[in-house]
Amino acid sequence: xxxxxxxxxxxxxxxxxxxxxxxxNSRLRREPSLQPRQVGLILALNGIVPVTFIALGLxxxxxxxxxxxxxxxxxxxxxxxxxxxAAALWWVGATARRAPKDTAR
Numbered sequence: 001x002x003x004x005x006x007x008x009x010x011x012x013x014x015x016x017x018x019x020x021x022x023x024x025n026s027r028l029r030r031e032p033s034l035q036p037r038q039v040g041l042i043l044a045l046n047g048i049v050p051v052t053f054i055a056l057g058l059x060x061x062x063x064x065x066x067x068x069x070x071x072x073x074x075x076x077x078x079x080x081x082x083x084x085x086a087a088a089l090w091w092v093g094a095t096a097r098r099a100p101k102d103t104a105r
Contacts, residue, residue: 006060013053020046035096041089048085052078 024042027034034042055075059066066072 002060006057009053009057009060011057013050013057016050016053017046035092037092038089038096041085041092045082045085045089048078049082052082 020042024039024046028039052075055071055078059071059075
């Protein structure tokens with residue numbers, strides 16, 4: 001079961017960047033447009049979240065790798081940075097929704 005979960009985590013880590021870019025392409029064509037900060041945070045998440053899932057999958061496939069302290073520290077850093085980027089993206093999106101809209105064109 002652990003091997004299957006590791007393979008699924010690696011597959012998700014490989015597919016996620018492509019799916020995110022397809023979604024971002026369609027999202028940028030709609031109104032209201034995303035702020036540059038939001039696009040930057042989405043692209044940063046697109047870089048760190050797949051690394052987190054691939055590392056998790058590799059750790060699940062190899063018990064020897066999973067038991068090393070360096071791997072656990074790196075996995076924790078990847079996971080915490082993913083959570084921090086997701087929280088920052090949520091915060092930027094929430095402030096963008098609350099900001100007054102400029103209707104004068």
